[in-house]
Amino acid sequence: MKVQIIILFTFLFVGFSSAQEEKTENITRKTINAVRAEKAPKIDGILDDEIWKNAPIANDFIELRPNNGKAENPDFKTEVKVAYDDTGIYVSAMMYDKEPSKIGKELTERDNIGNDDFFVLFINGYNDKQQSLELFVTAAGVQADSKITNQNGEDFSWNGIWYSGVKILENGWSVEMKIPYFEMRFPKSEKQQWGINFFRQINRLQTAYTWNHVNNQKGSFLLYDGILNGVENIQTPTRLSFLPYFSSYVNYFDGKTTTNINGGMDVKYGINDAFTLDTTLIPDFGQANFDATVLNLGPFEQQFSEQRSFFNEGTELFNKGNMFYSRRIGGFPSKFPQLAADEEFAENPEKVKLFNATKISGRTKKGLGIGFFNAITEKTEASIRNINTGEIRKEVTEPLANYNVFVLDQRFRENSSVSLINTSVMRSGDFRDANATGVFLDLTNKKNTFSVFGSTEGSWVFENQKQKFGFEGSAGFNQIIKGHQFGAEVFLRDKNYDINDLGFTGQTNYVNYSANYNYRYLQPKGNINQLNYSIKVNNNRRLETDLFADFVIHQNLQITNKKFFNFGGGLMVKPIGTNDIYEPRTFGKYLFIPAMYNPWVFANTDERKKFKIGGFVEFYKYNEDKRITYISEINTRYRFNDHFSIFHTLNYANFNNETGFVGKDATNIFIGRRLRNSVENSVSSQYTFNEKMAINLTFRHYFSEVAYRQFYTLKDNGELNPDTTFAENKDGTFNSWNLDLRYSWWFAPGSQLTLLYRNQAQNFLDVARLSMRDNFDRLFNEPMINNISLRITYFLDYNRAKNWFKKS
Known part of the structure; x- marks a missing residue:
C-alpha cells in the first residue's frame, strides 16, 4: 500500500x-449597471414600467451552440435590463423573434422544461466564478431554478421563492423577474459587484446565446460571468420566513383503515446576508416519491x-x-x-x-x-x-x-x-x-x-x-488542448x-489506475452538429493481499446531426477476465469471471417533434459456453399539445448462465449458475392546466426472476467445483408495483397544495418460470396499500406578515 x-x-x-x-x-467581462427603482415594476411581463425606459441595456449576445462564438442573429436579438431596490433585484428581457407563432411554449410542472423557448438569469453574489443561482423562465411562464457550482454542476432540488411574468408579443416575447435578497447570498458591502450572465434558448432552432461569451474550448460555464455594478447602499430586510404545513392521510391495507393528521414547520433565518439557518420541526415526508426497488442479488x-x-x-x-x-x-x-x-x-x-x-x-x-x-x-x-x-x-x-x-x-x-x-x-x-x-x-x-x-x-x-x-x-x-482532453487518476480504498x-x-480493499481521452467537435462540421468520442482504460487490483482484479477498455461515441437525430454506440472489453473479490462475501476469496466484450448502440429522434422515440441495445458475450447477457430499452413520448404529454419506458434484461453467491457454511462457499430475467415497465403522463397547476400519473411495474441450474463450491483459485450437496431452493420471483396519481397547485409563491393517491404492492415468491398470468394473479392476491393524502404548505415571509399587522 x-x-x-x-x-x-x-x-x-x-x-x-x-x-x-x-x-x-x-x-473579457462585459459590465452592466443596475439602476435603483424608486417604484417597483409590476412583474407581469409587460415592459412599460417607468424604471425600464432609461435603464442601461445588455445586448450583443454571442452564440453558445452550435456555432460557439458567432454574433447573434439580427432576427433574434435579445435585450436585458437590471434594476434594484432594498428588497431585491429586477430583470427585464426582450427576446425578439420574427415568427412569434413558432415560439415554443409547452406547459410543464415547475423545474421541468419541455418544448420551450426559455430565458435564464445567472447571478453570483460573491463574484467568484464558482457558483451561481440559475433562474429559468419559459415562454409559457413556467419557472425552474437551480444552484450551479463548478464541482457539482446544476442542482435542481433547490426551490427558491422569486417572481416572474411573461408576455407573447407581435415581435417576440418578454419576461420580467424579481429575485428577493432573501434568496441570494452576498458579502456585506456598501457597493456590491456581482457576477452575472444571461442565457437564451430558441428551441425550434436548437440555438443558444449568452450575453457574456462562453468559450467552449476550456474552463467552466461560470468562469465567463459578466459583471453587475450599481447596486449600492441597500438596506436588506430581515431574512426570516416560515413554511408551515398540514397533512392528512387515509391508509387502507389488508382490510384495515387508519387515518392520521400531521402538522409542522420549516423555518429559514438569514443570520446575515451571507449565512442562513434552515430547520425542520416535526417533519413529514409521507408524500415523497416511491423508490425504484429491484431484485438485488449483489453483495452491496x-x-x-x-x-x-x-x-x-x-x-x-x-x-x-x-x-x-x-x-x-x-x-x-x-x-x-x-x-x-x-x-x-x-x-x-x-x-x-x-x-x-x-x-x-x-x-x-x-x-x-x-x-x-x-x-x-x-x-x-x-x-x-x-x-x-x-x-x-x-x-x-x-x-x-x-x-x-x-x-x-x-x-x-x-x-x-x-x-x-x-x-x-x-x-x-x-x-x-x-x-x-x-x-x-x-x-x-x-x-x-x-x-x-x-x-x-x-x-x-x-x-x-x-x-x-x-x-x-x-x-x-485533467488537461484540455482545444477539442482534446486527457486525464489520469489513481484511487485506493482499504478494507x-x-x-x-x-x-x-x-466496494472496499482495492486500488484503481485509470487514464482517459476525450475528443469533441467545438464547431459543427458538415452534417454533424455535435460529436464526442471518449476512451477510458482502468486497471483494478485488490489491495490486501495484492491480486489482479480486472483490466477494462471502455469506448463511447455520441453524434447529433443537423436534424437533431442523436445516435452512437460503444464497446467495453475485459480481455483478461475478472477476479471478483466481492461476490464470495468472504475476505480473501474471489470468483473468476471469464473475459468478455460488451458492444452497444443507442439512438434518439428529434426532441422537438410531437412524437419522440429512443432506446438502446447492449450485449455481453463471455468466453464461456452459453454465457450471454442482453439488455435493451425503448422509450417513447407523445406530446398531444402544449398541455398534455405521455411517456412510456420498457426495459428488458436477460442474464443467461451467470454465476453468483448462494450461501456458505464453515468450510465451503457455494456458487450457483442461474438464468435471470427482468422487465421494467413504466408509464407517466402529465396534464398541465397552467404554469401553477398540474395533474400527474406515474406507474411502474418491475418484475425479476432467477432460476438456478447448477451449484458449485468455490476453489481457492476462483474456479468452480460441481456440487451435489447444496439443497436449498434459491429460485425466486420479485414484483414491485407502484402507482401515483398526483394533483399539484402552486397557489402562491412557495406555497403548494398536493393531493395524492398511491397504490403499492410487492411480493417475493420462492419459485421461478411462472406464466405472466400466474405471476400477476399471485401479486394481486397480496395485500395492497391504498393511500390518499392531502398536504398544504404555505410560505410566510416575516416582512409581509409584519406589514399585515401594521395595517391592522
Whole structure:
C-alpha cells in the first residue's frame, strides 16, 4: 500500500507544480449597471414600467451552440435590463423573434422544461466564478431554478421563492423577474459587484446565446460571468420566513383503515446576508416519491436517490466529497432483532422517525464556505410476541441518535478550492458510533487548461468496545488542448474504510489506475452538429493481499446531426477476465469471471417533434459456453399539445448462465449458475392546466426472476467445483408495483397544495418460470396499500406578515 500512497502524492506534486507555471488568461467581462427603482415594476411581463425606459441595456449576445462564438442573429436579438431596490433585484428581457407563432411554449410542472423557448438569469453574489443561482423562465411562464457550482454542476432540488411574468408579443416575447435578497447570498458591502450572465434558448432552432461569451474550448460555464455594478447602499430586510404545513392521510391495507393528521414547520433565518439557518420541526415526508426497488442479488445494498425536499435543498456544501448520504437519516434501524424459535414480531418499524434537522450554511467575503448540519432521530423499538404465552417484550433497534456534518470549503483564484468535511453519528448506549473526515483539493491553472485534484479520507467506527480505522485517497489530473482532453487518476480504498453510518461505502480493499481521452467537435462540421468520442482504460487490483482484479477498455461515441437525430454506440472489453473479490462475501476469496466484450448502440429522434422515440441495445458475450447477457430499452413520448404529454419506458434484461453467491457454511462457499430475467415497465403522463397547476400519473411495474441450474463450491483459485450437496431452493420471483396519481397547485409563491393517491404492492415468491398470468394473479392476491393524502404548505415571509399587522 505504501507504493500506492507514494503515487498519490507524486500526482499531486507534479500537478501542483504544473498548475503554478501558467499565466493568467485574459477573459473579457462585459459590465452592466443596475439602476435603483424608486417604484417597483409590476412583474407581469409587460415592459412599460417607468424604471425600464432609461435603464442601461445588455445586448450583443454571442452564440453558445452550435456555432460557439458567432454574433447573434439580427432576427433574434435579445435585450436585458437590471434594476434594484432594498428588497431585491429586477430583470427585464426582450427576446425578439420574427415568427412569434413558432415560439415554443409547452406547459410543464415547475423545474421541468419541455418544448420551450426559455430565458435564464445567472447571478453570483460573491463574484467568484464558482457558483451561481440559475433562474429559468419559459415562454409559457413556467419557472425552474437551480444552484450551479463548478464541482457539482446544476442542482435542481433547490426551490427558491422569486417572481416572474411573461408576455407573447407581435415581435417576440418578454419576461420580467424579481429575485428577493432573501434568496441570494452576498458579502456585506456598501457597493456590491456581482457576477452575472444571461442565457437564451430558441428551441425550434436548437440555438443558444449568452450575453457574456462562453468559450467552449476550456474552463467552466461560470468562469465567463459578466459583471453587475450599481447596486449600492441597500438596506436588506430581515431574512426570516416560515413554511408551515398540514397533512392528512387515509391508509387502507389488508382490510384495515387508519387515518392520521400531521402538522409542522420549516423555518429559514438569514443570520446575515451571507449565512442562513434552515430547520425542520416535526417533519413529514409521507408524500415523497416511491423508490425504484429491484431484485438485488449483489453483495452491496441498493442506493436510492433522496426524495425529501429538506435534505435536497441548499445542500451543495454538504455533498462535497460524496461523504454524506442523507437517506441514512430516518432510514432503516441499525439493529435487527434475533427471534427465538417460539417468537414472532408483533411490530418491527422499518423506518426511524426524525425529530428535527437543522443546517447552517454560507460563505464569507474571502470565499470561505462554512456548513453545519445536525439531525436527531428518536428511539425505535421492536415489539416481539411469545407465540405460546402471548407475552410481549421490547427490543431497541435504534436508540436516540445524533447525525452531524461539518464542512469548510475555501475557494481561491476563481477556479480552485480546498475543502474539509467531517461527518459523525452518535447513538445512545452501547450502539455503534462513527466518524469520518476528508480533505479535498481541486487546483486549476489560470488558463483553465490544466487541473489537478486529490483527496484523502479516513473513517473511524466504534462498536463493541472496539475501534476500526479505514482510509481512502485519490489523485489525478485533467488537461484540455482545444477539442482534446486527457486525464489520469489513481484511487485506493482499504478494507476497513466504512462510512455507512452517514455515507455510502460500496466496494472496499482495492486500488484503481485509470487514464482517459476525450475528443469533441467545438464547431459543427458538415452534417454533424455535435460529436464526442471518449476512451477510458482502468486497471483494478485488490489491495490486501495484492491480486489482479480486472483490466477494462471502455469506448463511447455520441453524434447529433443537423436534424437533431442523436445516435452512437460503444464497446467495453475485459480481455483478461475478472477476479471478483466481492461476490464470495468472504475476505480473501474471489470468483473468476471469464473475459468478455460488451458492444452497444443507442439512438434518439428529434426532441422537438410531437412524437419522440429512443432506446438502446447492449450485449455481453463471455468466453464461456452459453454465457450471454442482453439488455435493451425503448422509450417513447407523445406530446398531444402544449398541455398534455405521455411517456412510456420498457426495459428488458436477460442474464443467461451467470454465476453468483448462494450461501456458505464453515468450510465451503457455494456458487450457483442461474438464468435471470427482468422487465421494467413504466408509464407517466402529465396534464398541465397552467404554469401553477398540474395533474400527474406515474406507474411502474418491475418484475425479476432467477432460476438456478447448477451449484458449485468455490476453489481457492476462483474456479468452480460441481456440487451435489447444496439443497436449498434459491429460485425466486420479485414484483414491485407502484402507482401515483398526483394533483399539484402552486397557489402562491412557495406555497403548494398536493393531493395524492398511491397504490403499492410487492411480493417475493420462492419459485421461478411462472406464466405472466400466474405471476400477476399471485401479486394481486397480496395485500395492497391504498393511500390518499392531502398536504398544504404555505410560505410566510416575516416582512409581509409584519406589514399585515401594521395595517391592522
